[in-house]
Amino acid sequence: MEQFKAFWITKEEDAKKPNAAEWRDITIDDLSAGDTVVRVVNSTVNYKDGLAFAGNPGVLRKFPMVPGIDVIGEVVTSESDRFKEGDQVIMNGFGVGEVHTGAYAKYARLKSEWLIKRPEGLSAERAAAIGTAGYTAMLCVMALEDYGIKPNMGPVAVSGAAGGVGSVAVSILAKLGYTVIASTGRLEEADFLKGLGASEVMDRAELSEPGRPFGKESWAAAIDVAGSHTLANLLARTNYGGAVAACGLAQGMDLPATVMPFILRGVSLLGVDSVMAPIERRQEAYRRLVEDLELSKLDALSSKIKLSEVPEKAADILKGKVRGRLIVDYSEL
Incomplete structure (x- = not known):
């Protein structure tokens, strides 16, 4: 060649x-x-x-x-x-x-x-637009669903919402009927995020700074791309019996948290790996992406x-x- x-x-x-x-x-x-x-x-x-x-x-x-x-x-x-x-x-x-x-x-x-x-119905360009970030977002949504998180249980928070994983997660969750709280460091993107389906946009500073080990219950679940203080604060404010799907370390690989959310509220931390996920899980994620990601929003x-x-x-x-x-x-x- x-x-x-x-x-x-x-x-x-x-x-x-x-x-x-x-x-x-x-x-x-x-x-x-x-x-x-x-x-x-x-x-x-x-x-x-x-x-x-x-x-x-x-x-x-x-x-x-x-x-x-x-x-x-x-x-x-x-x-x-x-x-x-x-x-x-x-x-x-x-x-x-x-x-x-x-x-x-x-x-x-x-x-x-x-x-x-x-998959049929998914163009090469749209498959690229999804990429690892979008496929990881779908794996996070599937992890929350497998855990039992349903739209009527309360909002889902998404960190890094204007980025690759976050923006696709916001769009998928909104189409599935979840109320989405989008966290971003770029508040000028609020209209963009609301266009994807976010009901509320919050400043990431509310999550990225050191917080209390236990906070007011604010969401039923969350998807986190940041790690570090952001993940710790998401866990601290998750409702009783809720879960956080963690897939990234954009802020850091540390987790400055305590066991309090886990033992006093029964919160679960769900690790999501996209690199070595089995082929069957990947195929299911892409099948769901074709169904549950509004492709016009993907284009946008x-x-x-x-x-x-x-x-x-x-x-x-x-x-x-x-x-x-x-x-x-x-x-x-």
Whole structure:
């Protein structure tokens, strides 16, 4: 196969220098091993992608590396009997873009057991708009449903509501009939969040500062992308018998909380992992996304960028400057 363009990150020997990311020509042989080659049609930019370009050692664990954790594309060749040439597929997570070369190239070589077929009724661009962030949002909603949280039990709070996970979670919850309290550090996005279905918008400072170990009951459940004080405060204000689905650490990986919400109110903390989730759970999440995410709202919270713009947007996403979802267009390749 011919040479093709890719973002290629190499490790600097001097730990004080950022890892070098360059736009260069590579071949299939430069990619990690896999039984299926996919021509990438679209991808997106997630918080983890931003960390990869920033050289975060907790994300990039093998070099050289093609970053990009979301692959939406078309099968070129496969040694698996599950896929054939021309199949439209989606891949999220599994260490791709971290320890296995990822999406920001014309082709990706992947393991077939990581792939699912793109559902009918979901375009490649909309699958990219969903990406790991939207798929994680659906996993969080499913975790709350599995726990028994219902719309009539009270509102659901969502942290980081203007970001990728948060904006999709707000939209899904609203369509399912939940009252949504959207927390954001960008109050200028209040109209945007209410357009997605939020009933109330609160300043994230109310949650992100150190709080009391036990607060006034304010919501039946919550979805948290932040960790640290935000997660502690969400737990402290969750109603009796409620739950918080936690999926991120944008504020920090610590949890400065006490056991009081757990033992005095019976609150549960539900961990949500999107990276290694079983294929069956992924397929169910995407089936639900097609049904329960209002696709016109997905379009409204999405914008399109060129593949060459990814490093700039990856930096912006770490600064909280990206609203909603980004669709990476590969047509320039």
